[in-house]
Amino acid sequence: MQNLTLGLVFIPMILAVVIYLLDRRFINRISLLIQPVLILMTLLLFKEVHMSGEISFVLSGWARGVGIGLRVDQTSIVFMILTTIGMTYSIAYDWVSHRDDHKYLFFLLFMEGAILALFQAADIFTVFILLELVTILAGILITYKKEGISVKAGLYYLLVNSVGMTIYLMGVIFIYNSTGVLDMVLLSEILNASAPTTIQYAALGAFITAFAIKSALFPVSSWLPLAHGSAPTQISAFLSGLLVKIGIYGLLRVMSMFGQVTYFNLILVFGIATSLFGVGMAMLQKDIKLILAYHTISQVGLMVIGLASGTEAGYLGSVLHIVNHFLFKSLLFLGAGAVILIYGTRDIRKIRGLFKTHPLISIGLLIGVFGITGAPLFNGSLSKYLIGQSLYGRYAEYSLYLINIGTLISFMKFSQILFGDSIHENANAVDAWKCGSIIGMSLLMLATYPLELIYVKNYEAVKFTTESLSGSAIKYFVLSIVAYLIYKKILSPLLKKKPELGLSRLGFQAANAMILVFLTTMWGYFLLIMP
């Protein structure tokens, strides 16, 4: 088992270096062939972790807290499965143009090894090193198209996330100075034993700020639309699917390390603000990839709401929403990339009639749309139901209705591309690899819903009755009717009259000012308001 976890980290990395050094056709092909092997290894680990508990060991036999430790528990194995699936479609989607590009395969495979190591890391400094590595590699991959706007987006992403990582390092410094350990298990024992001191609360504020920048919460999310809108399609899909979730993973670990729940309301406020901001901006966009990027911000807000509610149903709903969001956001991005290639434009007002000419891609997009809006019988409904149940009886529940209506309005606007007559077409642009990736992701999404139902049944904190499930289905239909009316009567005329709404370019200076404001808010709350 230990060889399996280490193999998961080192096989992609060593293969990446070999591909880079020997630029041969046959060895480049191995990069795609090894992905099913890695998926199988993660699934074997999943079975092992659920049968015999978490796997944890320290490299070279040092004691815990002295050596570098690896730990795979039930949360990280879910993320690891998502990583391998994400890498498969990242390589396979653009296989025709990239199968001989040894530098691209090197970056992708090395990033896969780094992310798989990140989810296994057991102490906070290893997390720092690997997060920086992932940031660097993602910055390089965003600029891979070598156009002006991609380089701009990549530099912005790199600098803002590096500031975030520096703030994370500050948190590590405070924690080490006050407790003297860096291992996450030992830290959770120390921090749960008694109330955290001032310096430990300062460290918590720094950690939350750093992971908020990584996962694009409300004030500090300006890097995300630029980065996800200008990257190559499969990189956008992988970034939206997995890399923002690394911030949520960090928040999850830090919040369970500290264990006190009194500050959760602050994070809940930021989560709700993020969701509403994302949905509001997404309704006003014309560029198809920017719509999906702003929806990523909004769904990440939902995950933070689930985490910050403090209940087990919320935690479960959040983790399930991470899986579901990965599936349908990747599907939507891959489909949107295919649509852009077919029509030659990214403007959603000019794309019509996809269903008549490309039925398979449009069915894939429809499955993604049903998933993200939470339609019954699709996997989005389960995670949204769980998150809604975690906020039961609090005022925050009404914000979920607003978020769902906003998502529905925006995706009704999005699905206008499927109807109508075909205006302008370049039908041969989508080859078998792209179409196959889209079909594969939609089948995977449909297959995940029963698996999630089985996974959730084991938790007694989750209550399902037929009344509650049919209640959520009825709520969905009512909300969609309301959303349709709002779209037709209010949003469409508004956008026709004022088409320039929705362009927001938060400058680099303003983004850093927002980071400082967020950090000061966190510190002010923890150091002044809480005691």
Place this chain on the structure above:
Amino acid sequence: MIRTSIAFMVFLVGFYGLIHSRNIIKSVISLNVIQTSLILLFINLSRNVGSGLPIVGMDNLKPVDPLPQALMITAIVIGASITALSLMLTIKIFHYYGTLDWHEILSMEETIR
């Protein structure tokens, strides 16, 4: 106490540079200043006057804590590589746009195919 407050002041100077600078290279320099201030902070927090070197068999004194020093060497290397990468991207931006001003670059209206 004085040393930690100096480190905090350097941190705030770095952040001021990030918020205020219109030139990309000044932003990269400010990021470096912030990282330097954290290295300074950590080394000073683990300072122990009168203790020995952390090498086995060196002298009979209690050794100073070597872990912060190792972590900070790693952090210096990571900072250097991020600076290298961002400067390379800055050169590319200058090739594409001919300017190094954040306001001009971010407010250019261009579509991407």
